[in-house]
Amino acid sequence: MYHYVARARHGTLLFRTWEEGLRLFVMLRVAFPELIALCVMPDHIHILLPHGEGTRRLGAAMSGYARYRNVLRTQVGMQVWQEAPTPELIEPDKEQRNIRYVHLNPCRKELVADPLAWPLSTHRDFVGLSTDPGTLLHSNPERFHAYVSGDPSVDPAGTRLPEIQYQRFDFLAIRDAVSAVSRTLINPPPIGNVRSLLVRTAAAHRLLEPGGLGVAGLAAAVNLSRAHLYRTIEGTPSRNAPIRDRALAAAVRVVGDARFGPLLDGDLPRRLDWRAYRWQR
Structure with missing residues (x-):
């Protein structure tokens, strides 16, 4: 397994809206159908691949997203990314720990209180709570989520996966x-x-x-x-x-689980949980 970390240029946000963030997430999923895990953060991305030959494809995806973002914001020519990263080889005995680390990034940066609440990672796919998890679906979703969520940034005891609540929802x-x-x-x-x-x-x-x-x-x-x-x-x-x-x-x-909120329009850095990113553009 290889761990790639691609970072935005200092002071630059990769996305300010869910529309932008989703575009980057989808571009990376399409570019790397073989990916093991992915998390898109406001100013960097983590991607785990089964090989170390992804730098060129990742660079192409980064460039494609930068063009989309700059046209959308009328900032043509602006440098968005630092250089495409050199991957880090992960030893087999540390692979599960690294998948956990990738999925916990939004919690440790205090963007969300549970890995299930962040839409731009593959954690929901691992536990079968997305419409198309593909090959990412874990063989034991409950055990995997307990392992990931049992972190001080979430809850040392772990959190539970949602259960069907047959109530009178609107x-x-x-x-x-x-x-x-x-x-x-x-x-x-x-x-x-x-x-x-x-x-x-x-x-x-x-x-x-x-x-x-x-x-x-x-x-x-x-x-x-x-x-x-x-x-x-x-x-x-x-x-x-x-x-x-x-x-x-x-x-x-x-339905009814607060960790699965809607993807709304709006400037994300204005949200209280994005306060650490408000100074970035």
């Missing part, structure tokens, strides 16, 4: 959960697979039943016809039935 709670597990922004409103997941998650939490939003209300909220809505929810498991669809299982499970 549409916004369900929308927020789908935003979190799919890593998509609240605005613009979801379309395609994310909208379908939103509808099926609402159906699984009985939002269509009396006392809930109802068919007409949900159809209006997601901009679908009633006929299309009924086709979308067809086959959605009833309460307490096993959910075999991995994306739906993740979304249903995290």
Whole structure:
């Protein structure tokens, strides 16, 4: 295993919005389908690869993101990154410790209180709480999360993975959960697979039943016809039935869990938990 750490130029933030951060996260996932773990931080990134031949690809991804970021901010030509890093070889007996270290970065920098709360790392993928964990899904998610979260920056006793809470949640709670597990922004409103997941998650939490939003209300909220809505929810498991669809299982499970907040528009350094980064641009 090899550990790459790519750093922004001093005083530079890689992203100020979730839109920018998600773009960088996705670019790195696409550039390195073989990655072992990834965490995108406001001013640096950690990536673990099974080989030491990633410097050129990483440099290309860094350059591509810098162009995107500079055009978006009308700062064409600005230097964003320090030089592409030389990887550090990790000995086999230290591999799990390094995966833990990568996933704990947001907690140790006091951005979040739990590794599950940071959307720009692969921790959610390791524990099956994203829509497409791919090959990253750990063979024992509960044990892995207990190992990672059992840190003084989180809770020495570790924290628990979310469990399905079948309560009377409102549409916004369900929308927020789908935003979190799919890593998509609240605005613009979801379309395609994310909208379908939103509808099926609402159906699984009985939002269509009396006392809930109802068919007409949900159809209006997601901009679908009633006929299309009924086709979308067809086959959605009833309460307490096993959910075999991995994306739906993740979304249903995290509804109501505060660690899975929505990805909202806005300038992130204005948030209290980003106070350490407010001086950077």
